[in-house]
Amino acid sequence: MKPHKLKLYSGLLLSIFLLSGCSISLYDLKNVDNNKDFYKGKEIAYKEDNNYSSNASYEYQSGNKFAFFVEVENLTNTPVVFHPENIYCMQLNADKEPLQTGEPNMLYAIDPEVKIKQTKVELANNENRHSFNIGLNATFGLISVFAHVADDKHNDKLGSVGDDVTNWSINQSNENTFYQSRKEKILSKSEFWEQEVLRKTTLYKNDSTSGLVFVPFNKDAEYIKLVVPISDKKHVYLFRKIEIKQQSN
Helix, strand or coil: CCHHHCCCCHHHHHHHHHHCCCCCCCEEEEECCCCEEEECCEEEEEEECCCEEEEEEEEEEECCEEEEEEEEEECCCCCEEECHHHCEEEEECCCCCECCCCHHHEEECCCHHHHHHHHHHHHHHHHHHHHHHHHHHHHHHHHHHHHHHHCCCCCCHHHHHHHHHHHHHHHHHHHHHHHHHHHHHHHHHHHHHHHCECCCEEECCCCEEEEEEEEECCCCCCEEEEEEEECCEEEEEEEEEEECCCCCC
């Protein structure tokens, strides 16, 4: 696996990074492994055994998660199912010892299949909300029209009905705009998790798969040990966490 096979996600960095808010501390990760290369300034560490090969690079921070780019390759004749949700990070102190013992110290990667299912639910909810609001807007529009038509004391019935139709049209236009905007955001999020994030994949001989991996982190950790399980093997990458000092304007 060569650096040119890696994708760069600088365009995503800013958009996702901004979602994290201004109050959270910002960090960078520096790989401390010996077997690494650089590609356009990015550190790429490599691991290989008799069965599998992999590489990993730190990409950016998204809120309380670190994003890594991970690529794995099957070097054997036996097909293997790679599970990215089994990737996890160990939280280490300055002496590279676990902050806690056992499972609490192992923070697992976000499962993209769960995220994709969530976007499908969001799409369905958006459709249901849109249908409900359309019906509600039409109902109140008709009630308003009937009320003005039936009002014997109101002289300009035609003008009032025209205003009712105009108001209904404005409300409907606003609803359609909000619905479409919401739908596009959900579809964009779904496409991101489907296309850019590392997903469950069956790897045959010399097959490889790659993508982003999002793993939560403990702010007290001095070192982050990224563990990539591939079948019965584990490829381990060690990173030093560095706080980025923000300059005030």
